[in-house]
Amino acid sequence: MRYLQRLALLPLAAAAACVYTSPPATRDQIALSPLGVHGDITVGANRYSGELLAITRADFVLLTSRRLFVIPFRIAGPGDFGSVDIHTYGAPWETHALQLRYASRYPQGIPGVALSAILQSKGQTTPDTVRLTP
Numbered sequence: 454m455r456y457l458q459r460l461a462l463l464p465l466a467a468a469a470a471c472v473y474t475s476p477p478a479t480r481d482q483i484a485l486s487p488l489g490v491h492g493d494i495t496v497g498a499n500r501y502s503g504e505l506l507a508i509t510r511a512d513f514v515l516l517t518s519r520r521l522f523v524i525p526f527r528i529a530g531p532g533d534f535g536s537v538d539i540h541t542y543g544a545p546w547e548t549h550a551l552q553l554r555y556a557s558r559y560p561q562g563i564p565g566v567a568l569s570a571i572l573q574s575k576g577q578t579t580p581d582t583v584r585l586t587p
Contacts, residue, residue: 489516489558490537495530496583505534505557506571508550514563514580521571521580528585 489505494513501524503517513524513532532541537556539549554560559567572578 490534490553490556492532492534494524494532494541496524496528497530497585499583501583505553507557507559507563508545508553509562511544514557516571516575520575521577522583523580524583528583 489507491503492505492513492515493500493502494515495501501515501517501522503515503522505513506516506521507514511526513526513529515522515524526544529541529543532539532545534540534553534556537552539545539552541549544550545553563571572580
């Protein structure tokens with residue numbers, strides 16, 4: 454009888470051993486940093502790598518080492534946000550868009566003062582909107 458009871462608990466113990474959610478907030482680099490998650494997005498033959506500042510209903514806003522880019526979902530190819538384990542192609546799924554929004558630097562949108570300061574630091578007056586070139 455005891456053998457059957459132990460055998461019945463085996464699937465439960467195996468399932469509990471496989472559960473992993475995330476590191477504690479005290480060790481999670483994303484939670485400890487004011488920066489947004491890093492992402493790589495391909496558009497045509499070009500790859501854009503940088504910090505995700507924001508995500509809107511139609512665009513990714515990505516800060517690279519040289520420029521601030523707005524990448525419309527409609528032309529975005531493969532996207533990789535590996536540190537939060539999200540991969541996109543075009544518009545992200547609604548749940549992924551929400552996760553990316555929370556992982557971005559400005560989940561509520563970029564305040565005007567911050568946008569002006571970022572643009573000024575990159576020598577831009579407006580963000581560059583990425584276009585698909587033939």
